[in-house]
Amino acid sequence: MTLAVSLTTGNAWSIVIGLGVLWVLLGVWWGRKARTSEGFMLAGRNVGISLGAATAMATWVTSNTTMVAPLLAYEKGVWGMLAYASASFGLLLFAPLAFRIRRLLPEGVTAGDFFRMRYGRIGWGVFLVITLVYSITWLVTMAIAGGKLLEALGDIPYAQGMTLILVVCVLYTLFGGLYAVIGTDFIQSLIILIGIVFIGAIVINDVDVPKVHEHLSREQPALLDVLMPAALLAIFNNMLFGFGEVMHNNVWWSRAFAMREKVAPKAFFLSGILWFPIPIAAGFIALAAGPLGVNVTDPSKVGPEVAEHALGLAGLGTFAGVIILIVLFCSMASSIDSLLAATSDLLVRDIYEGLFRQELDPRKFRPVAATSIIVVSLTAWALALSGWNVDQVLFSAGALVASLIWPIIAGLFWKRLNRALVITGIVSGCVVGLIFYFKVQTYTGALVGAAISMMFTLAARWIRPSELETPAA
Amino acid sequence: MFSEAFLQFLVLLGLIWTGLGALTLIILLIRDWKRGELW
Numbered sequence: 212m213t214l215a216v217s218l219t220t221g222n223a224w225s226i227v228i229g230l231g232v233l234w235v236l237l238g239v240w241w242g243r244k245a246r247t248s249e250g251f252m253l254a255g256r257n258v259g260i261s262l263g264a265a266t267a268m269a270t271w272v273t274s275n276t277t278m279v280a281p282l283l284a285y286e287k288g289v290w291g292m293l294a295y296a297s298a299s300f301g302l303l304l305f306a307p308l309a310f311r312i313r314r315l316l317p318e319g320v321t322a323g324d325f326f327r328m329r330y331g332r333i334g335w336g337v338f339l340v341i342t343l344v345y346s347i348t349w350l351v352t353m354a355i356a357g358g359k360l361l362e363a364l365g366d367i368p369y370a371q372g373m374t375l376i377l378v379v380c381v382l383y384t385l386f387g388g389l390y391a392v393i394g395t396d397f398i399q400s401l402i403i404l405i406g407i408v409f410i411g412a413i414v415i416n417d418v419d420v421p422k423v424h425e426h427l428s429r430e431q432p433a434l435l436d437v438l439m440p441a442a443l444l445a446i447f448n449n450m451l452f453g454f455g456e457v458m459h460n461n462v463w464w465s466r467a468f469a470m471r472e473k474v475a476p477k478a479f480f481l482s483g484i485l486w487f488p489i490p491i492a493a494g495f496i497a498l499a500a501g502p503l504g505v506n507v508t509d510p511s512k513v514g515p516e517v518a519e520h521a522l523g524l525a526g527l528g529t530f531a532g533v534i535i536l537i538v539l540f541c542s543m544a545s546s547i548d549s550l551l552a553a554t555s556d557l558l559v560r561d562i563y564e565g566l567f568r569q570e571l572d573p574r575k576f577r578p579v580a581a582t583s584i585i586v587v588s589l590t591a592w593a594l595a596l597s598g599w600n601v602d603q604v605l606f607s608a609g610a611l612v613a614s615l616i617w618p619i620i621a622g623l624f625w626k627r628l629n630r631a632l633v634i635t636g637i638v639s640g641c642v643v644g645l646i647f648y649f650k651v652q653t654y655t656g657a658l659v660g661a662a663i664s665m666m667f668t669l670a671a672r673w674i675r676p677s678e679l680e681t682p683a684a
Numbered sequence: 685m686f687s688e689a690f691l692q693f694l695v696l697l698g699l700i701w702t703g704l705g706a707l708t709l710i711i712l713l714i715r716d717w718k719r720g721e722l723w
Contacts, residue, residue, distance in 0.1 A: 415699075
């Protein structure tokens with residue numbers, strides 16, 4: 212199970228606790244600004260482009276990016292790298308939406324505000340079910356990845372490692388709210404970017420690209436195939452999954468509300484540009500496995516295994532595990548903290564205030580927000596501990612989130628729609644997309660979900676449309 | 685089949701682009717900080 216890195220259990224504990232203490236101290240420091248609900252949930256709605264772009268990019272760099280991008284390259288070659296890179300288009304496309312979101316909902320707090328206003332309580336309810344299932348599942352996969360990472364790198368028992376990573380992220384999110392999340396995201400994004408470039412440069416130093424190409428064309432020519440059908444299908448599915456994920460999830464809506472109005476579109480566009488090359492750089496590390504003679508025992512860990520081997524060849528044996536752990540820990544923490552903050556915002560704003568119709572005065576806000584963060588984290592912790600196969604749930608959710616793409620775009624830009632038809636389209640897209648995912652081909656789930664809901668949404672523009680609600684002037 | 689030149693171009697582009705991304709964030713942070721526009 213463990214990788215052959217020179218990282219002792221004590222060192223692994225020390226690194227995670229050391230970084231954790233740093234994040235918590237920074238969270239407490241930045242959290243002093245979070246005196247109001249606007250401060251805690253939206254960082255005062257005044258975030259600039261540097262922090263805005265970094266937090267959007269870092270949130271989208273998950274353990275999937277640093278672990279699955281090398282796996283896709285290892286199994287599907289050049290197209291695998293490019294397929295994963297296409298997930299950046301979700302961030303790029305969110306840029307114009309962020310502009311419209313700020314115009315349409317100047318006082319908005321969550322994505323739920325948009326659904327409640329444009330599609331009524333039924334549409335809002337459907338959205339909440341989809342987004343809560345998806346967000347909690349995503350959070351659980353991050354917690355599981357964290358536990359497995361510490362087990363593989365530092366021989367820390369899974370339950371202890373998973374709990375440690377969650378506790379660290381919960382603590383600084385509790386103290387600093389979105390200020391802490393955005394501030395730590397900036398540092399984490401720099402560590403991720405520099406770490407990937409550093410490891411990639413070491414790999415190139417050990418084995419140059421012509422040797423990799425020569426090895427692949429001799430041993431695994433399919434990885435260099437220009438027409439690899441499965442990989443080409445993966446591109447479209449990944450892209451639609453990315454669109455649906457970014458467009459619907461409150462992780463990005465809360466950032467759109469947190470940035471200054473003119474900054475939000477630019478920051479999202481920049482974050483997409485910054486994110487695009489990461490799967491390519493990380494994927495190349497896996498392509499070098501063969502020429503470097505790495506015996507890949509578990510393809511899902513091909514990235515860390517090759518990185519460890521290359522860093523060892525470069526004489527960094529003692530620090531190889533440290534570097535890999537820090538980069539992977541940052542990629543997980545930057546997503547876990549964002550999910551904790553954004554999902555607990557949904558509980559506070561949409562469930563506590565919206566569904567239960569509770570008044571949230573300033574004195575009650577912090578205890579309610581803290582309770583929400585703890586509820587979300589405990590749910591994720593319990594599911595991560597259960598050993599339930601959440602990866603399957605997360606991947607199948609591509610059909611659900613892709614069904615929300617067209618209703619979101621139409622709701623943002625069109626004034627008149629048939630609401631019932633749009634909601635029917637979302638539900639139909641989810642059901643048919645899931646059937647295709649499980650019965651036909653996993654790569655078709657998001658494609659079919661998006662196509663079905665698109666047809667209903669387009670029809671809703673022409674069949675008995677009515678004026679959509681807009682915010683009171 | 686993807687050529688050696690293309691693979692070399694893609695990998696170098698990925699690494700240089702990623703590195704420039706880090707540099708861009710640092711430059712923007714300094715600019716925002718000087719203007720008092722961090723948050």
